[in-house]
Amino acid sequence: MKKQEIQKIALERIKILFKEADKSFSKHPERSNRYVKLARKIAMKVNLSIPSTYKRKFCKHCYSYLKIGSNARKRIRDKKIIYYCMECKKFNRIPYKR
Ligand SMILES: [Zn+2]
Known part of the structure; x- marks a missing residue:
């Protein structure tokens, strides 16, 4: 299989995983x-960077799944989106794109 194909499959699996994570969060955050x-x-295995849509769904410090209003807060400052993780009490800064 080509590298591109492997990455495409990996991305599909990542998509599903985040969808499941979102579904389970209210009852089973773990x-x-x-x-x-x-x-x-x-x-990591297929050397693919997680799309930014999903990157903002977890904390880059403790890797907890983040849900705004539950265990995370969102602020916009200096053209950056700042997520505050209430699990590890750290900030995640994400450049703000239009
Ligand atoms: Zn955290």
Whole structure:
């Protein structure tokens, strides 16, 4: 299989994992964290960077699944989106794109 094909499959799996993480979060947040871990593992294995849409869904410090209003807060400052992780009490800064 070509590298591109492998990455495409990996991306599909990452998509599904984040979808599942979102679904489980309200009842089983620990499961959501496991899905994040799995998604990162897959991405690393095939040398793929996780799309920014998903990157903002977890904390880059403790890798907890983040849900605004539950365990995360979102602020916009200096053209950057800042996520505050209430699990590890750290900030995640993401450049703001239009
Ligand atoms: Zn965190």
